Every structure is written in structure tokens, then in C-alpha cells.
Amino acid sequence: MKPFGERLYAAMEDRGPLCAGVDPHPALLDAWGQTDSATGLERFALTATEALAPHVAVVKPQSAFFERHGSAGVAVLERVIATAREAGALVLLDVKRGDIGSTTQAYADAYLDPRSPLAADAMTASPYLGFHSLDPLLETARAHDAGVFVLALTSNPEAPQVQHARTPDGTVAGEVLASLRELNAGEEHGSFGAVVGATIGETEEDLDVGGPLLVPGVGAQGGTPESVRRIFGTAVHRVLPASSREILAAGPAPAALVATARATADAYAALLT
Numbered sequence: 009m010k011p012f013g014e015r016l017y018a019a020m021e022d023r024g025p026l027c028a029g030v031d032p033h034p035a036l037l038d039a040w041g042q043t044d045s046a047t048g049l050e051r052f053a054l055t056a057t058e059a060l061a062p063h064v065a066v067v068k069p070q071s072a073f074f075e076r077h078g079s080a081g082v083a084v085l086e087r088v089i090a091t092a093r094e095a096g097a098l099v100l101l102d103v104k105r106g107d108i109g110s111t112t113q114a115y116a117d118a119y120l121d122p123r124s125p126l127a128a129d130a131m132t133a134s135p136y137l138g139f140h141s142l143d144p145l146l147e148t149a150r151a152h153d154a155g156v157f158v159l160a161l162t163s164n165p166e167a168p169q170v171q172h173a174r175t176p177d178g179t180v181a182g183e184v185l186a187s188l189r190e191l192n193a194g195e196e197h198g199s200f201g202a203v204v205g206a207t208i209g210e211t212e213e214d215l216d217v218g219g220p221l222l223v224p225g226v227g228a229q230g231g232t233p234e235s236v237r238r239i240f241g242t243a244v245h246r247v248l249p250a251s252s253r254e255i256l257a258a259g260p261a262p263a264a265l266v267a268t269a270r271a272t273a274d275a276y277a278a279l280l281t
């Protein structure tokens with residue numbers, strides 16, 4: 009198998025630059041006429057995945073919305089992952105894990121080792137126990153040609169308190185970005201990505217980490233192709249926009265989901281050229 013970064017680049021060229029989030033919010037379940045239960049979750053999540061996965065580069069299930077339904081919800085997550093991969097999409101599992109190294113290895117086994125029923129092509133990780141507390145994830149990803157997306161400059165308004173904090177060498181976010189650049193050194197399309205929100209406004213950080221840039225915050229949180237172009241400058245060709253609520257709100261009709269996803273991918277495709 010090729011490394012994740014190369015597989016992602018090929019998928020974005022082939023299917024357009026879009027990561028479609030599967031975030032089964034209770035309000036969306038209701039809007040789709042489903043109950044807030046494991047049965048409603050299953051109908052919602054599989055309808056969305058079956059519709060979108062044949063058309064988008066990446067499907068990103070948000071684990072919390074499955075976990076809140078207990079073990080039945082996690083079983084649905086397993087089916088979403090398998091369904092999306094069978095349809096040819098890459099799966100980025102959004103779990104934002106981060107812990108001491110020995111525990112991080114167990115997360116790596118759960119989400120990146122192909123023997124696990126929850127194994128995905130890539131996962132999200134939080135570096136706030138120290139970037140190298142993530143080493144077990146990074147090493148397991150390398151061993152299985154998977155990817156890791158590390159939070160750098162997130163889309164939420166509380167983020168600057170930690171991420172803009174000064175360090176002897178710059179800022180916390182700058183150090184995360186530099187660590188990713190080091191991991192991807194020598195690769196044209198590295199497998200270790202940064203998460204940078206489309207809503208962060210101006211930044212002086214060097215956002216080109218040599219790997220993909222997962223960019224949530226487009227659509228429902230207000231980010232646009234123009235704001236993405238402004239924020240990412242010469243790194244814009246690495247951007248993978250991620251949108252959840254805006255696409256899912258078009259459902260439950262599969263054709264409407266696909267049309268909204270396609271329109272979003274088309275709106276961002278010009279950024280990559």
C-alpha cells in the first residue's frame with residue numbers, strides 16, 4: 009500500500025478536495041426524521057456514508073456522536089468505517105486523542121492497526137501533552153501507511169489561549185507545525201497533517217508542513233474559499249476542506265447530499281491549481 013499522504017493526494021485529484029464529516033448531531037437526526045437513539049443513528053450515519061463515500065476523497069466520522077449511544081453507537085461507527093472504505097473513500101476518524109505515551113500506543117492499536125475493527129486510514133490527535141507523547145501514533149501510522157492529523161490552530165474561539173502562547177522559539181502552534189514539517193521532511197506529500205481552522209483569520213505561522221492541511225470551519229462555521237485562500241497563501245495546494253453540518257443539512261435525500269458535497273468540492277478545487 010502507498011503511504012497515506014500519497015493516497016490522499018491521489019484521491020483529492022481524482023474526487024476533488026473535500027472531507028465530508030459524518031457528525032450525527034441530535035438536531036440533525038431530528039431534522040432527518042430520526043429518533044436520537046442507536047437505531048436513528050444507524051439510519052442517519054449509513055444513509056450519509058452510502059451517499060457520500062463513493063463521491064468524496066475523505067469521510068470523517070466524528071467519534072463522539074457515535075460514542076454517546078454506547079456500544080451500539082460504536083458498532084455503527086465500525087460499519088460506517090467499513091462502508092466508506094468499501095466505497096473507495098479514505099476514512100479519517102475524528103477522535104482527537106492524546107495521552108501519555110504508553111496509553112497512546114493503545115489508541116494507536118485501536119484506530120490505526122488494520123487488525124482493529126475501528127481501524128481507519130488516518131485519525132486526529134491532540135498534541136497538548138507534548139508533541140512527542142504522540143510518537144506511538146506516529147510510529148504506528150508509519151508502519152501501516154496511515155496518517156495522523158495533529159491539532160495546530162483550531163477553529164474554536166477559545167483556541168488562541170493555548171495555541172498562540174509564546175515559547176522560547178515562537179508559539180505553541182508554531183512548534184506543532186515545525187514538528188510536523190520535520191516528520192514529513194523529504195516527502196512531496198507527507199502523511200502527517202496539521203489541523204488549521206478556516207476561521208482563524210490572519211496568521212504569521214508557516215503553514216506548509218509538507219503534508220496535508222485539514223481545514224474544518226468551512227460552511228457552518230463561516231469559512232469560505234476566499235478566507236481559505238487568504239489564510240493559507242502558498243500552502244493552499246495542501247488544503248483539504250472539511251465540512252459536516254452544511255452538507256448533512258441537505259439530507260436525507262442522497263442526491264441532495266451528493267449535490268451539496270460536489271458543490272463544496274468544486275468551490276475549493278480552484279484553490280489547488
Ligand SMILES: O=C(O)c1cc(=O)[nH]c(=O)n1[C@@H]1O[C@H](COP(=O)(O)O)[C@@H](O)[C@H]1O
Nearest residue numbers: 070132162163203205224228229251252253
Ligand atoms: O479536527 C477537526 O475535525 C476539527 C478541528 C477544528 O479546529 N474545528 C472543528 O470544527 N473540527 C471538527 O470539524 C467538524 C466541524 O463540523 P461543521 O462545523 O459542522 O462543518 C466537527 O466534527 C469538529 O469536531
